[in-house]
Amino acid sequence: MTSLLVGALSRGEDVPGGYAVQRFHPLPAVRDDAAERGFDVDQTNRSVVVDERVVVKWLTPPLPLPQPAPEVYAHLSAVGFTETARPYAALSARSPGGAPALVALVTAYLPDAKDGWEWCVDEAAAGRTAFAADLGRLAADLHAAMATPSPALPEPVRTARPDGAWRTRAEGALREALELTGGEDGTWLAGHADALGREIEPLARVGATPLIRIHGDLHVGQTLRWRDGYAVIDFDGNPTVAETDLFQPAARDLAQLGTSLEHVAQVAVRRRGTAPGPAARWASSSRGVLFSAYRERLDARGMRALLDDALLAPFEIEQECRELIYAAGHLPRWRYAPMGVLRARFPGAEGSPAAEPGAGGRPSAEETR
Structure with a gap:
């Protein structure tokens, strides 16, 4: 039972199953017979809530180490970043082949939490944009924390010239999207x-720019609105990108977060009956609020240099290509969202369902059914 594991962790004991444990923060006291329940949010892994205070995310299947999440949790804990579900522990074990693998992540349970594909679509349907300032500040706080030295990341900021690598990566995403997208789209x-x-x-002309450990898959679905505010979650990286450098420009995260607001507008049109015109205006306005709040927060922290504005537009196009790749490989019905964004950015395309206002990111659990 998951509660037995959490109970042992809360007492600082060896956990059942012989897992190796990396600890980030002490757990609250939890009994071995504490109540547990499923947590139907994650589309890939299995999460269990124990005692309404702790979430254990079982990775299915376990992922070969190293993985980004444990190192990021160690770093964020060390620098005092609190705008996430408090990380407690990472559990690893030997795979059948003998290689170490990440088995589970243990974090705090956030009461009354709603996934961004739920609460943000509500905002779009109602035409509200004030939330975007909170998201901008949250993203800036995350990047500022990532750029702060810690024992886990003693040199968190690098300055590098990409030498064409980012252009090559983006062009590869475009080629793959072209190969995988059929029909009229x-x-x-x-x-x-x-x-x-x-x-x-x-991207071929980019000069030297700061690189940090970014979230890597930052969209509204990774931001929870809960009883005490907002939290960014899931530091597992982009599922459509393999073997990429963990250090990237902050603009890559911000570009994906911005495009995800366009995707929210797309969902609002399709699933909430929002009219295309107001949805398009909402997406444009909320993106503007998001970007302004992000820049202002970095300015206040003396870290405005982390954002290279010239990278935003190219990274947004790359992200839409990656959304098409994701749709082709995992969820074909999601294709309407990135196609909506691309059609909206190139006016004059013939009208179609995909030409609704664009809406990076992943659909909600409801959207997958």
Whole structure:
């Protein structure tokens, strides 16, 4: 039982199953027979809530180490970042082949938490944009924390010139999206491949820019609204990117978060009956609020140099290509969202369901059914 494991962790004992434990913060006291229940939010892994205070996310299957989350949790804990579900422990074990693997992550349970694909769609349907300032500050606080030295990351900021690597990565995403997207959407995409390539091309001229450990998959679905505010979760990286450098520009996170607001607008049109015009205006306004609040927060922290604004637009195009890749490999019905964004950015395309206001990010659990 998961409660037995959590009870042992809370007492500082060896846990059942012989797992190796990396601890970040002490757990609250939990009995071995504490109540537990499923937590139907994660689409990939299995999460269990114990005693309404602790969440154990069982990775299915376990992931070969190293993985980004344990190191990021250690770093954020060391620098005092609190705008996340408080991390308690990471559990690892030997796989059948003998290699170490991450088995579970143990964090605090956030009462009354709502996934961003729920609460943010509510905001879009109601036409409210004030929340975007909170998201901008949250993202800036996260990046400022990532740029603060700790024992886990003693040199958290690097300055590097990409030497064409980011352009190559983005062009690869575009090629893959073209290969995987069929039908009318595929025809439209092929017809606009040159224009999309031109949007990516500025990445070839990027100079030296700061690099930090970013979230790597920062969209509204990774931001919870809970009883005491907002929290960013799931530091597992982008599921459509393999073997990438863990240090990236802050603009990559911000670009994905911004495009996810466009995706929210798309969901509001399709699932809430929001009119396309107001949804498009909401997306534009909320993005503006998000970016302004993010820059102002970095300014206040003396870290404005972390954001290279010239990277935002090319990274947004790359992200939409990655959304198409995600749709092709995991959730075909999600294709309407990135196609909506791309069609909206290139006016003059023929109207279709995909031409609704664009809405990075992943759909809610409801959207997957």
